[in-house]
Amino acid sequence: MKKKSFIKRSTLPEASLCAKTHAKVFRTATFRSAAVFRSAAVFRTAAFCAAVFLLAGCGNDNESATADGNGSRVPLEVTGGISAQTRAADAAWAASDAIGIYMLKSGTTDIAESAANRRYTTAQGDGRFSADAGASIYYPIDGSKVDFLAYYPHSASGVADGKYALDLSDQSHLPAIDLMSASVSGKDKSAPGVAFNFHHLLTKLELVNTPGTGITASELKGMTVEITGQRTAASYDILFEALDVADATATLTLNTSADGKKSAAILLPNTKTVVNPIVPGRQLVFTLKTGGEKFYWNIPDDKSFNAGEKNIYTITINRSGLEVTSSITDWTSGNGTGETGSAQ
Structure with a gap:
């Protein structure tokens, strides 16, 4: 495939995309928070009521899952409560919908505990999410604070170095391109519950x-x-x-x-x-x-x-x-x- 050359108007690492068109020049917009889509001018971003709750629970790993401290590892059990129409299909979660979750060292973009792009799926579409085998996220044992970033829909092959490749040329299945994100900051294992409020980015x-x-x-x-x-x-x-x-x-x-x-x-x-x-x-x-x-x-x-x-x-x-x-x-x-x- 012909190599593409990109010029970006930001300080972010260079992104790469495979496309069938000629060489593209990339323009950059940033999100100040999950509720603000910004660039040189501000995109108006809608906050919605799709809440995904990360609660303490049992994972798939063979390690202690108690939350009472001193060396124990505290995993995340994910459930989703949707009180508004939040997806491109204007409906609740569908069976096999999956989100990707990143855990970061608090106040940074550094991955914590190697928890990058962990896939959590609601198998029945009932809003109860579980991690893929071996993909459970655990809070740091030392109790240090962490931040979380999440996005929908999850992609394994389409994400490289934290960048999600998006191609809107195929509109045949809208939920597959309905990009959403959410973030929560300053969490630790003493209070493992996390609520994500997702926002449409498109x-x-x-x-x-x-x-x-x-x-x-x-x-x-x-x-x-x-x-x-x-x-x-x-x-x-x-x-x-x-x-x-x-x-x-x-x-x-x-x-x-x-x-x-x-x-x-x-x-x-x-x-x-x-x-x-x-x-x-x-x-x-x-x-x-x-x-x-x-x-x-x-x-x-x-x-x-x-x-x-x-x-x-x-x-x-x-x-x-x-x-x-x-x-x-x-x-x-x-x-x-x-x-x-x-x-x-």
Whole structure:
């Protein structure tokens, strides 16, 4: 594979990504905390109520799991309580969902107890997480304080040196690209319970497509929906909580239902800054399966799709063009109480 060259606008170690496009220049955004997505300008990040609790319990290792000190090792048992719709699929945890957890020496990015990218899975999707065999995380025996970083969805092959390779070119399974993170600081084995509040790092676009004048519901079946001017490759530095976005742009095909009535996509957040600036002339393109007839809606150049937002648009497809309205649900409101527009 052709080696890519990256230039980054940050002090983070150089990231690497495999992509099918030409050489990319990476732009960097950082997260000051789990609730703030920042760069030269601040991405608005939505905090959500997905709480993952790390509680003292039994691990898979053959060592003492008591929590009353003096040489004993205290492991983490993970359960997840989700009180809001937090994932790209707008539902609770699914069976086999997995998060990755890092334990760090307090106040640093140094890995503690070799606990890096440990996989915890909720086998039944009931919010009760357990570590893979031999992957249980233990607090330091000496009682020193540690910090935790977690991300979703867990990846083994896609993470190298603490960097998560992200490719949004395939929108066929949205939860697989719904990147979230959380952090907790200043913990020790005397109080092993940890609660993670996860935040969406990307942005979601959702369309409700309806037939209008001159269009029948059957004509929407098999319809293809695309969005132009999108950057699709990025690298998320888990330890530094920074997102590097590649310059190259492409047209993304949204995940559209068979009846053509719903379309959705997870996108890299757009800003007016150097990190991931808005590409002028973005469009939504609707192509009917029968006859290949196309309809277009021009996305305003001042419309920013920010981190943690879900923008919902209702698209009425008429023979003479499109009618567009919008509303917001679940994630942080990205366009207030709604927008109206027209397209053809």
